[in-house]
Amino acid sequence: MDHFYVGWGTLALINAGLAQGKNRSGRNWFLLSLFMGPIATLFIVVWDKK
Template sequence: MEHASSGGFAVGWFTLALINAGLAQSKGRGGLNWWLLSLLLGPIATLLIVVMEPLGRGPSVPQ
């Protein structure tokens, strides 16, 4: 029975990595790099993606 639960854990971890890759791409970052990083760091990578500012946008200055 232990084997079945570890398979579910792996599927969840892989799914989280895919979600992180999409999140990273939406913020202008490399999806493949973040997917690989997410495989190693999991939820910590999610936190990093969420708190980091999107790329390509400078500070907003009223005109």
């Protein structure tokens, strides 16, 4: 079960980096990713840069 939390946290960090690359708030997307996980990744990838 611990591996699940490590993977989820890693995904949140990756999402924060992706968001910063698209000129969005990395901190906000990190927090959002903790709750939404892969769905947040989908939103980040699909949305255009600011």
